[in-house]
Amino acid sequence: MSKFLPPESFAATGAYDLLPFNFTRLEGDSYLATNMVGESLIVDRSTLDDLVNKRLAPSHPSYTDARAKHLIAEKGDKASAELLALKTRTRYQRLQNFTNLHMFVTTLRCDHSCQYCQVSRQSEDKGAFDMTLEMADKSLDMVFRSPSKAVKIEFQGGEPLLNFDLIRYIVSKAKVRAAAEGRDLEIVIATTLSLATTEILEYCRDNHILLSVSLDGPSDLHNKNRPRPGKDSYQRFVANLQAAREIVGYDRVSEPPRLSRRPVGLSQAGTRSA
Amino acid sequence: MLERVISFDPAAYSLETIQRAAYRYIDKFSIGFNVKEASIDCILQFDKEVDDLDGVIQDFRKEVLDQHLRARIAKETESIRHLILAHAFSRTGLV
Numbered sequence: 001m002s003k004f005l006p007p008e009s010f011a012a013t014g015a016y017d018l019l020p021f022n023f024t025r026l027e028g029d030s031y032l033a034t035n036m037v038g039e040s041l042i043v044d045r046s047t048l049d050d051l052v053n054k055r056l057a058p059s060h061p062s063y064t065d066a067r068a069k070h071l072i073a074e075k076g077d078k079a080s081a082e083l084l085a086l087k088t089r090t091r092y093q094r095l096q097n098f099t100n101l102h103m104f105v106t107t108l109r110c111d112h113s114c115q116y117c118q119v120s121r122q123s124e125d126k127g128a129f130d131m132t133l134e135m136a137d138k139s140l141d142m143v144f145r146s147p148s149k150a151v152k153i154e155f156q157g158g159e160p161l162l163n164f165d166l167i168r169y170i171v172s173k174a175k176v177r178a179a180a181e182g183r184d185l186e187i188v189i190a191t192t193l194s195l196a197t198t199e200i201l202e203y204c205r206d207n208h209i210l211l212s213v214s215l216d217g218p219s220d221l222h223n224k225n226r227p228r229p230g231k232d233s234y235q236r237f238v239a240n241l242q243a244a245r246e247i248v249g250y251d252r253v254s255e256p257p258r259l260s261r262r263p264v265g266l267s268q269a270g271t272r273s274a
Numbered sequence: 275m276l277e278r279v280i281s282f283d284p285a286a287y288s289l290e291t292i293q294r295a296a297y298r299y300i301d302k303f304s305i306g307f308n309v310k311e312a313s314i315d316c317i318l319q320f321d322k323e324v325d326d327l328d329g330v331i332q333d334f335r336k337e338v339l340d341q342h343l344r345a346r347i348a349k350e351t352e353s354i355r356h357l358i359l360a361h362a363f364s365r366t367g368l369v
Contacts, residue, residue, distance in 0.1 A: 020351040020358070022344060025336070036358065052343055081354060085361035092362070 012058035012067070015075040019084060023048060037087040039069040100148040104139060104155050104170060106131045107163040111194055112228045119158060130163045136170050144177055151178060154188040154212070161195040171207055188212050192226070193240035194233060201247040211244055211253045213237070276320040280331060281313040287342055289314055294344075295337040302330050 023033040031048050034040040043051065043062050050056045051072065056063050066072045070087075073080035108119060108129040131139075143151060153174055155167055171187060178185035189204065190212040204211060215237060216225045222234040244253045282292055289309060296305045296316075302324050308315040318334075320327055 017354070018347060018351050020355040021347060023340070025340060036355070049343070052347060081358055082361070085358045088358055089362035095363075 012063060013074055014056075014058045016054060016056075016067075016072040017075065018052065018054075019070050019073055019080065021071045033071055035070050036084065037070075037091045039071075039087075041065050041069050041071060097148040098146045100146065100150045101152045101154065102139070102143045102146070104131065104136070104153060104160075105157060106155055106160045106166050106170075107158040109162045110158040111162070112159065112192055112226050112233060114226045116225070129158070131166055133166070133169060136166060137173075140170065140173055140177065143174070144181065144183075149182075150184040150186070152186040152188065154190060156190045159192060159195060160189055161191050161200060164200060168203065171209070175207070186210070192233065192237065193244060194228060194236040196240045196244060198243065198247065201244055204244075204252070205248045209248070209252075211248060212255070213241065213244075213253060214255050275322070276324075276327060278318045278320070278327060278331065279315055280318065280335070281315050282338065284309070284312075284314050287314070287338055288345075291341045291345055292316065292338055295334060295341045298337055299330065299334055 019035060021033050021035040023031050026032055026042070029044045030042060031045060032040055032042055033048065033051075041062065047056065047060070047062050050060075051062070051066060056066065056072075058064075067074065067080070070080055070084045105119075110117075110119070143153065151174075153170070155170075157163075160167060167189065174185060174187070177183075187207065188210045193211070193213055196211075203209075215234075216222045219234040222237065223231055226233040241253065289307065292307075292314060299305075301321070303318045303320045305319075306317040308317065318331070320330070324330060
């Protein structure tokens, strides 16, 4: 006796249950039906109606497709749901590690007043807009709740260097926790560089901190886009970029991807795209 | 502003179904509802750029029918959807 069932045992019976799917109208009478993992089928409206109302006959050309794409499962067929679960698990595998990027807005203060900035910038002298030690501790707790082996902390603002003492505090605590838990820790500071002192840059070098910087274009454009007291945003950027490369390291200073690989003025300041 | 009133039978379609359908036409008309026992009256106020009012209304009625079908599928497959998600993430700590 064969241990396999005969082919007839796998033939469609026409008795089926719906599996979760959604649909949208394309053009005219044409509909796109998609399931939880993105498998899709194009049918006309009356076929869709028959499918949902369980009137679709096994002899219909779309019946086999609907089974294969896991829009329907024959009565008693447990494999379809299990296969769909497997595909769902694969599709959403990234969720298992949650996120590895955590941004700390250490202050809303900034020495610049760029018109396009998405942050509700506060003036430089308002300490009330700084992240507190208590907030930092709670945020670190959240960072290390992530199951991801790799953890990246990015400091943003405002201008994060305006609250550099807090950056030191967070970095020291994060390094201890990362070492204790066997995590790979990467730290980035997104900065205009305008307030980058030798002491700050040496700290970044000693703690393997990456600097993320950006330039809007040549001097007149950059200074117009990024007004600050002294109207010297560009000049500070260029001077401090040079210092950052020398102290922190050429490859430790990067510019985020832009619309253009070579924005105007790039060669003047000598930055590179990440 | 051009205005039309169309009615649906509440025994056939829920207010939520009609509202869901209306979102798809937010660039063509604004909508108000007058819900009565025997009918759900939809007051459509068309944007001035819309010239084929009958065509838009016809499409809107089809979309109401589609939304009704979507709701049926979602309701009927709710338990299997939860089962699949629970099975998929059973070893992740996410469920």
